[in-house]
Amino acid sequence: MIKDITIGQYFIGDSFMHKLDARMKIILTMVFIVAIFLCKSFPALGLMVLFTIALVLISGVPMKMVLKSLKPIAIIVLFTSVLNIFYVRGGTELVSWRFIHIGTNGIFTALFMAVRIICLVVVSSLLTYTTTPTMLTDALEKLLSPLKLVKVPVATLAMMMTLALRFIPTLIDEIDRITNAQKARGADLDNGGFIKRAKALIPIIVPLFVSSIRRAYELADAMDCRCYTGGNGRTRMKQMKLMPRDFISAAVTALFVAGIIVLNHFFKAVIVR
Amino acid sequence: MPIISAKNITHLYNKGTPSEAVALKDVSIDINKGELVGIIGHTGSGKSTLVQHFNALLKPDSGTVTVDGVDIWSSKRAAHDARFKVGLCFQYPEYQLFEETVYKDISFGPGNMGLPGDEIDRRVRRAAEYVGLQSDLLDKSPFDLSGGEKRRAAIAGVIAMEPEALILDEPTAGLDPAGRDRVLEMIRNYRERTGSAVLLVSHSMEDVARLADKVLVMNNAGVEMFGTVDEVYSHAQRLRDIGLNIPQISKIMYILSSKGYDFGSAYTVERALELITGKAGVRE
Ligand SMILES: Nc1ncnc2c1ncn2[C@@H]1O[C@H](COP(=O)(O)OP(=O)(O)OP(=O)(O)O)[C@@H](O)[C@H]1O
Ligand SMILES: [Mg+2]
Numbered sequence A: 001m002i003k004d005i006t007i008g009q010y011f012i013g014d015s016f017m018h019k020l021d022a023r024m025k026i027i028l029t030m031v032f033i034v035a036i037f038l039c040k041s042f043p044a045l046g047l048m049v050l051f052t053i054a055l056v057l058i059s060g061v062p063m064k065m066v067l068k069s070l071k072p073i074a075i076i077v078l079f080t081s082v083l084n085i086f087y088v089r090g091g092t093e094l095v096s097w098r099f100i101h102i103g104t105n106g107i108f109t110a111l112f113m114a115v116r117i118i119c120l121v122v123v124s125s126l127l128t129y130t131t132t133p134t135m136l137t138d139a140l141e142k143l144l145s146p147l148k149l150v151k152v153p154v155a156t157l158a159m160m161m162t163l164a165l166r167f168i169p170t171l172i173d174e175i176d177r178i179t180n181a182q183k184a185r186g187a188d189l190d191n192g193g194f195i196k197r198a199k200a201l202i203p204i205i206v207p208l209f210v211s212s213i214r215r216a217y218e219l220a221d222a223m224d225c226r227c228y229t230g231g232n233g234r235t236r237m238k239q240m241k242l243m244p245r246d247f248i249s250a251a252v253t254a255l256f257v258a259g260i261i262v263l264n265h266f267f268k269a270v271i272v273r
Numbered sequence B: 001m002p003i004i005s006a007k008n009i010t011h012l013y014n015k016g017t018p019s020e021a022v023a024l025k026d027v028s029i030d031i032n033k034g035e036l037v038g039i040i041g042h043t044g045s046g047k048s049t050l051v052q053h054f055n056a057l058l059k060p061d062s063g064t065v066t067v068d069g070v071d072i073w074s075s076k077r078a079a080h081d082a083r084f085k086v087g088l089c090f091q092y093p094e095y096q097l098f099e100e101t102v103y104k105d106i107s108f109g110p111g112n113m114g115l116p117g118d119e120i121d122r123r124v125r126r127a128a129e130y131v132g133l134q135s136d137l138l139d140k141s142p143f144d145l146s147g148g149e150k151r152r153a154a155i156a157g158v159i160a161m162e163p164e165a166l167i168l169d170e171p172t173a174g175l176d177p178a179g180r181d182r183v184l185e186m187i188r189n190y191r192e193r194t195g196s197a198v199l200l201v202s203h204s205m206e207d208v209a210r211l212a213d214k215v216l217v218m219n220n221a222g223v224e225m226f227g228t229v230d231e232v233y234s235h236a237q238r239l240r241d242i243g244l245n246i247p248q249i250s251k252i253m254y255i256l257s258s259k260g261y262d263f264g265s266a267y268t269v270e271r272a273l274e275l276i277t278g279k280a281g282v283r284e
Helices: A021-037 A042-059 A063-087 A104-130 A133-150 A154-184 A195-202 A202-225 A244-266 B047-054 B075-085 B103-106 B107-114 B117-131 B135-139 B146-161 B177-194 B205-209 B229-233 B235-243 B250-257 B270-281
Strands: A093-097 A098-104 B005-011 B021-031 B036-041 B062-067 B086-089 B164-167 B197-201 B213-220 B224-227
Touching: A021 A042, A021 A104, A021 A244, A021 B036, A021 B177, A042 A244, A063 A098, A063 A104, A098 A202, A104 A133, A104 A154, A104 B250, A133 B021, A154 A202, A154 B086, A195 A202, A195 B229, B005 B047, B005 B197, B021 B062, B021 B224, B036 B047, B036 B107, B036 B205, B047 B062, B047 B086, B047 B164, B047 B197, B062 B250, B075 B086, B086 B146, B103 B107, B103 B146, B107 B117, B107 B146, B117 B135, B117 B146, B146 B164, B146 B177, B177 B205, B197 B205, B205 B229, B213 B229, B224 B229, B229 B235, B250 B270
Parallel strands: B036 B197, B036 B213, B086 B164, B164 B197
Antiparallel strands: A093 A098, B005 B021, B005 B062, B213 B224
16 A cells, blocks of 8 residues: 555656756646646547646656556545536436436536546656656745745755655655564554554554654754755755756647637536536 | 475565566575574575565465465465464564563564463563563663663564564674674573574674574575585685675684694684684693
């Protein structure tokens, strides 16, 4: 289960998408997410799906890895879809039995929601697959730097995020190690009711906290020893610079958004929201 | 009948992903009851992976593991039993301590076995005695112990299950010489008094020579040699080629014999002393 978490996982590669400037990638991802919720007609939805598939192909990340990032959200997608089918009324009535009414509106809404969530997750995992966590936080720091004017400690926040991301794999390893050690002493983690299972986590959580706190102190000491006094005014080893390919990507994304708006305009909207 | 028997086991990590790695390749080995086997090999040779197969923590991608004659993957029950028949103590086991008191922590394993209260109490006290933890330490929080004491408390947590085979993965890593000697002494004691098989994964060929009956040498995910200490350590050149080093004292004995002073071969300082003083007819 824990291995399914793909956030913060980087897929080593050398594709066009890997080379894009991280700042541009973050902005374009946000634009794409807005575009997702603009889609209201079938042709627009189709264009979005095609664009998403094209992005996956360009990124060079294997389809299998992309599908893996969808696994944890499968339940959510299913749940919202089913809810929409029963909840959204209107359109041509298909089923009408006692209090259950299913209309075309409900089905379309469910379909749109499912496709939208899937595209959203795929595109945002492409961002983390093709951008190293360090590049990501550097880019966020740059993008948020205007907030420094209103005294937001952007550099410190960026450092905290870098550290948090850096320690995700370490923590996952640690959980694995402790789980194995307790299993070797006969801990039963997979059977029993909810309460029993929750209790069975104590032998894992306590050592995890103990070692995390120890690690935090060690890290603080190590940073002190290397004269870390806060992130303000720190320079970067890798300077970020916008290249022609970044502007090309921006233009293509703009075209895509325009396409969605045009298709929405000429075709009938099938969902309300 | 061997207590643990592995037949042609192969293990891959991250199967089916770009980072797939072969950690074990067609490994077969029999461990007999009551034997003390040292497991050595360069780092990444698959020692830890191998021992995790013996108590059903890892499932081989192919091949079978039997404990006490039962294929441990033949049923859920068998896998469950293997956890208790084969006690595995990981490297740096002190990071598994979690209870309020040392006593409670040691009783975690026996408690999971579903033993009655008085039997658990008996086992906890006996395990504490084996590892040399004074009874006043049992009521302390495990987080208040010293590093060496924590290590011994954690080992006691595995011993308290009274497994028929005890596996220790680098139990002396990161301890000072005194702490190391106590742990080794404890292993020898435990083995003598219970007659259990003990598997000792170690980077110290001298420690292994001192304690073990047999030595298993791992190299690149496979078994390189398996035999008595004398058999294995006589292949000094081969051991050096696969990134291992025979003990310093063995080298000295080897140099002495090549210069014409042949006292025989020894792998521990004590044995070398015996041989030299014995042959030369002098007293210490
Ligand atoms: N959880 C894991 N995921 C992926 N690969 C792993 C994992 N654990 C071990 N490996 C790989 O399997 C191989 C064998 O590892 P193993 O831990 O068994 O070696 P070892 O002999 O115990 O080494 P050491 O002496 O350093 O403890 C190594 O190449 C290692 O990189
Ligand atoms: Mg190891």
